[in-house]
Amino acid sequence: MDSTQVAETAADTTDPRAGLRAVTSLRALADALELRQVEAALRAGMTWQQIADALSVSRQAVHKKYSKRIDPTIDVPRRAS
Amino acid sequence: MNRVSRIIATSYDLTVAASEEASRFGVRDIEIEHVLLALVLDDGSAGRALRSTGITLHAARQAVADQHREQLATLGINAELPGDGRIRAAFENGHEWTDRATKLLTDSGSHGRKGDTEAVLRAALVERSGTIEDLLQRLGTTPADVASRLDDAPHAPSVHPPAGGRLSRTRTAFVPAPVDDVWAFVSDPERLPEWDMNLARIRRANGSWVGETRTEAPGGKRLRVRSNVVRQEIARTAATEPRHVTWEMRYPDAPRANRRRISIDIDPVPGGSDVTVRFAWVRGAGPAGLRRLIAPITRFLARPVVAIALWVQVTALTSAISRALRDG
Numbered sequence: 001m002d003s004t005q006v007a008e009t010a011a012d013t014t015d016p017r018a019g020l021r022a023v024t025s026l027r028a029l030a031d032a033l034e035l036r037q038v039e040a041a042l043r044a045g046m047t048w049q050q051i052a053d054a055l056s057v058s059r060q061a062v063h064k065k066y067s068k069r070i071d072p073t074i075d076v077p078r079r080a081s
Numbered sequence: 082m083n084r085v086s087r088i089i090a091t092s093y094d095l096t097v098a099a100s101e102e103a104s105r106f107g108v109r110d111i112e113i114e115h116v117l118l119a120l121v122l123d124d125g126s127a128g129r130a131l132r133s134t135g136i137t138l139h140a141a142r143q144a145v146a147d148q149h150r151e152q153l154a155t156l157g158i159n160a161e162l163p164g165d166g167r168i169r170a171a172f173e174n175g176h177e178w179t180d181r182a183t184k185l186l187t188d189s190g191s192h193g194r195k196g197d198t199e200a201v202l203r204a205a206l207v208e209r210s211g212t213i214e215d216l217l218q219r220l221g222t223t224p225a226d227v228a229s230r231l232d233d234a235p236h237a238p239s240v241h242p243p244a245g246g247r248l249s250r251t252r253t254a255f256v257p258a259p260v261d262d263v264w265a266f267v268s269d270p271e272r273l274p275e276w277d278m279n280l281a282r283i284r285r286a287n288g289s290w291v292g293e294t295r296t297e298a299p300g301g302k303r304l305r306v307r308s309n310v311v312r313q314e315i316a317r318t319a320a321t322e323p324r325h326v327t328w329e330m331r332y333p334d335a336p337r338a339n340r341r342r343i344s345i346d347i348d349p350v351p352g353g354s355d356v357t358v359r360f361a362w363v364r365g366a367g368p369a370g371l372r373r374l375i376a377p378i379t380r381f382l383a384r385p386v387v388a389i390a391l392w393v394q395v396t397a398l399t400s401a402i403s404r405a406l407r408d409g
Contacts, residue, residue: 012155021210022152024112029153032107032163068175069109073301 038066042074088196092186095119095201097400100176105142106149107164111178113205113212114145116185120202122403124255124355127202130230132352134222138257138407144219148212168408171400181210199231247384248339249361250391254399257353258406264323266406267345267356270315273328276401277343280330283315290315292330309334323347329363337366343398356402360395 013019034055041051048067052059070076098119099111120127121141150161178186188204190196205213206224214224256263266272270290274280281295292313296306310332319327324347331340344359368376 017211018152018155021212021215022155024210024212025149025152026156026158028106028108028110028112028149029158029160029162031110035109036107036163071169072173 035066035069038062039070039074042070042076048076084190084196088186088190091189091197091201093396094123095186095198096176096178097171097396098122098403099182100171100174101168101404102142103176104169104174105164105166106146106162108162109174109176111176111182113179113182113185113208113210114148114216116182116201117205117213117216118142118145120198120205122255122257122407123198123202124253125198126231126234127198128255129351130199130202130227130234133230133234134220134226136220136222137352140220141216144216147219148216168404170404181208184208203228203231248364248387248391249359250388250395251357251359252395252399253355253357254403255350255353256356256403256406260323260347260349260354263347263354263356263402263406264326267347267402268317268320268322268326270317273315275405276398277328278397278401279341280313307335310338318342319344337369339363339365345402356399358395358398358402360391360398362391 038051041054048063049059052062055062067076095116096111099115100109102118103109103111103115118138118141121131121136121138122128123131146161153160185201185204185208188194189200194200194203206228217223217227267276270283273283273292279295280292281297283290283292285291292315294306294311294313296304296311298304312332312334313330314333316329317326318329319325325345327342327344329340329342332338339362342359342361342363344361346357348355348357367373
């Protein structure tokens, strides 16, 4: 599927109930991918501030959401900024 | 069990199983589909009703994965949720309930409903997004069929009555594995650290088994453990293959301390096994000297804490056995 077709399919609103349910799957996918990227960033030694900057959110917001969700074996860097 | 304790117990049990099932998909939010997976594992009437339709945990997990994949495809996205299919223990991941999953719990305990897993399933059967209905259809059944099975189900009393005594607690969990697999797992001394979270490791010494108490939580956090209870002598004091095993752990460096006793009964049920775990503290000689005089008062005051501690211990054991046998 090329990008035009993707956009067309994604914008299909003929069955809104199914469309809304599909959006919940999209949200779950986005959350799962964000968690993986945050974990990868911490493993690579990035700080919470650097992750927050990349996600365009505050350091507090990203820390609150992910500090307890990440793999507990990750050695999280102490606040460096 | 009163209504409030039942609601707390239901929510704890479902949180553990649902968050572990969610972790297989790489997500930390407990959604209604993960509650459904947890209900498939329930040892009460909810789990029995779902399993009586032929639903297995494997099929239900597949239905959840298919539903997400197909819903994403309708948006033009060719992707699966990125989980690796491995379970991360509930205490290792910071899960949260989504609003609509929380609503199932609150609905199950409101308007005079019992707040047990059956009430949660009944709430799930009428949830309005259509997610559960679609999943049940993928699994060859309907909400109406499951509801009628709940209505018709006889109330089965537990085969193993709770053990007496203030220092013991009994719990049953459904495990989607045959009796022989459960037996092989729980009767093997070398596999004890996989389900008894109190044990870090075990080794053979002079014909018996010696264990080492866990001094570090799975996340690496140090636990406060008295040095005289680090070494444990472990004995299998009863074994009837493949249905019953009893383990006893004593602390040779603290001869007056209580011993731990874990008895496990395994019963075949449709789709797997019911695993009944009895956890007990077996009283040792108790404190010596002056502390012995005040021991009865201390025991009385500590009763509520001990009751909670026993519940936590036996729940941790059943959860760990269930988790290990449905991982992968």
